[in-house]
Amino acid sequence: MFSSIDHSMMLRAIELAKRGRFTTAPNPNVGCVIAQGATIVGEGFHYQAGQPHAEVFALRAAGDQAKGATAYVTLEPCSHFGRTPPCAQALINANISRVVCAMVDPNPKVGGRGIEMLKIAGIEVQTGLLAADAQALNLGFIKRMKTGLPYVQLKLAASLDGRTALSNGESKWITGPEARADVQRFRAKAGAVLSTSSTVIADDPSLNVRWSELGEPVHAEYPEAALRQPTRVIIDSKNRVTPDFKLFSLAGKTLLARAEEGQETWSDSVSQVLIPKQDDSEQLNLTSLMLELAKQDINHIWVEAGAELAGGLLAAGLVDELILYQAPKLMGCDSRSLINLKGLTSMSQVLNLEITDVRMIGPDLRIIARV
Amino acid sequence: MFSSIDHSMMLRAIELAKRGRFTTAPNPNVGCVIAQGATIVGEGFHYQAGQPHAEVFALRAAGDQAKGATAYVTLEPCSHFGRTPPCAQALINANISRVVCAMVDPNPKVGGRGIEMLKIAGIEVQTGLLAADAQALNLGFIKRMKTGLPYVQLKLAASLDGRTALSNGESKWITGPEARADVQRFRAKAGAVLSTSSTVIADDPSLNVRWSELGEPVHAEYPEAALRQPTRVIIDSKNRVTPDFKLFSLAGKTLLARAEEGQETWSDSVSQVLIPKQDDSEQLNLTSLMLELAKQDINHIWVEAGAELAGGLLAAGLVDELILYQAPKLMGCDSRSLINLKGLTSMSQVLNLEITDVRMIGPDLRIIARV
Secondary structure, eight states, X not given: OOOHHHHHHHHHHHHHHHTTTTTOTTSOOOXXXXXETTEEEEEEEOOSTTSOOHHHHXXXXXXXXXXXXXEEESSOOOOSOSSSOOHHXXXXXXXXXXXXXXXXXXXXXXXXXXXXXXXXXXXXEEEOTTHHHHHHHTHHHHHHHHHSSOEEEEEEEEETTSEEEOTTSOOSOSSXXXXXXXXXXXXXXXXXXXXXXXXXXXXXXXXXXXXXXXXXXXXXXXXXXXXXXXXXXEEOTTOOOOTTSGGGGSSSOEEEEESSOOOOOOOTTEEEEEOOBOTTSSSBOHHHHHHHHHHTTOOEEEEEOOHHHHHHHHHTTOOSEEXXXXXXXXXXXXXXXXXOOOOOOSGGGSEEOEEEEEEEETTEEEEEEEO | OOXXXXXXXXXXXXXXXXXXXXXXXXXXXXXXXXXXXXXXXXXXXXXXXXXXXXXXXXXXXXGGGGTTXXXXXXXXXXXSOSSSOOXXXXXXXXXXXXXXXXXXXXXXXXXXXXXXXXXXXTOEEEEOTTHHHHHHHTHHHHHHHHHSXXXXXXXXXXXXXXXXXXTTSOXXXXXXXXXXXXXXXXXXXXXXXXXXXXXXXXXXXXXXXXXXGSOHHHHTTSOGGGOOOOEEXXXXXXXXXOTTSGGGGSSSOEEEEESSOOOOOOOTTEEEEEOOBOTTSXXXXXXXXXXXHHHTTOOEXXXXXXXXXXXXXXXXXXXXXXXXXXXXXXXXXTSEESOOOOOOOSGGXXXXXXXXXXXXXXXXEEEEEEO
């Protein structure tokens, strides 16, 4: 059904899409290649919300050569007037004769309508080429569109025996500088960084993206001027944080998730969102929180917090992926645990994961596992 | 100093040496290539204690062509009459003109004397080619010769959060069948498998090598007829085990490490060795145990036991390598810990390791770390 030319064109479109991975949030990453047979005549990718879509850039580059060409798009072209006019119409206007989409748009506002529009205009449309690779570009966007929940990556760092700090709390620098730079790159791709007031009060962290720490390969495609700060979301069920913590004065927005509004005076970059408490608990209902964050167009959440929140999110089934950094150390059995997850009495209750990626990050090990 | 021919000949000798890795204990693995320039005229490796050394097999294969040839040996040729006549003399008798050794023999009975013998006979001798690779062939033999202690590999299996069993003890099959087959291959290379009476009483394990589980690639070079059982060493400080546990009736020897001799009636394959207790403890002194095992010609110990022995060996500085299987599961923070290592109050007391190998073994992760 698809030729080897089709395959290599779509691979190229996927590569292009990735170049927006630090900047498109809350929009999806999309790449587009326009080709006459084996010759690329135009390329484009979506770079930032509010800017043109991938297809528009590719059509501009192709000019008259778009006529009779095939357009390869990693996501179904949009059919609705959003911040930009519909791309399906732009492809029709350019006299494209065939469109290959890696996947149908999971957004219920579009879902198949772009394809329909193209077909009605007499354009040959095929879907499903390299669909899994295209889905991997937009795990957050797809999950939010399909379920109303964001895609959640839980970051943990521990010793080889699964401990995060000595019993007296001492823990500074369990993992090395390479792992910390790796965390910067994950933060930079996320829509939000989620943490807790306990972490803020204990460590006064920045929880921001620091351009200087992203590393050379990222700098090559992500200029400092385009630096986007993920929203910092702080769970503060007892209104314990105050405006003098460092993160509140850094660039980017902060969202305080609280049970009741606090009366502190916050700068314009800080807002409070009220989340109901969990039944029989002083904790916020984490599912309600996630639904609220998705409503605020947050596709993809990077969690950096302690064992308590890690256990709560896992127990509530809200974690999609675990990113576990293991330092080559042994910290002993009276040190602090990685995850507060209690009361398992049968192996059938144990959480099963699938390890999808393992690599060394400096002297440390990074394990990615799907929950 | 060494040509590219020298390099490829020594690489071949190292490959040959590896073919004895399941069978040579307590002898070292040694490979030998005899070459006239770039042409191999004889090859050999040491296969089993009591059988001829690598050099003898290679000389037999080379016949008259050994005259004027270069012999590449992964370990210095022996100079003493042991179970076989000295190989240095055999090389001299065959009119070899040059000998390249990857490393000098760490055995104080030989240590340089073989080289000396060859030099006195007018043979050109060079050492140090691919020394690190040659050392890796015989970590146990080298450590025992140099320190009087065996090389200790500590096997552990845990969930990603560092737990081995639920709080009620339930733990069956944390890791998958691929990891269990991998453990078989480690056992098969060890001089002894070390465990405890607690493990024997709790699980009634076999702690043996099962030929059928070694896998096709191993079967190709290790016939069932040559199957060697590592000595099973069971730490039994309170004389708790009895002859009816399964492992005592399996092929191979078992050594009971006890503080006092027990009066049970054991089969001929079981012997008792007395080890002093640790000061202020009911536990055996683990360093004394290791010194005793080395005295019994055990180079290399594979430890399969619980958190208690793991913690004791690590605290005593007796572990060379950790082999950690991590199952893609999360078991929670009230589950059982991987290692009983207590009372660390400063990050400077934390045990630092170096990860040397990481790979997937079926669905599980295997981490090898040098202590």
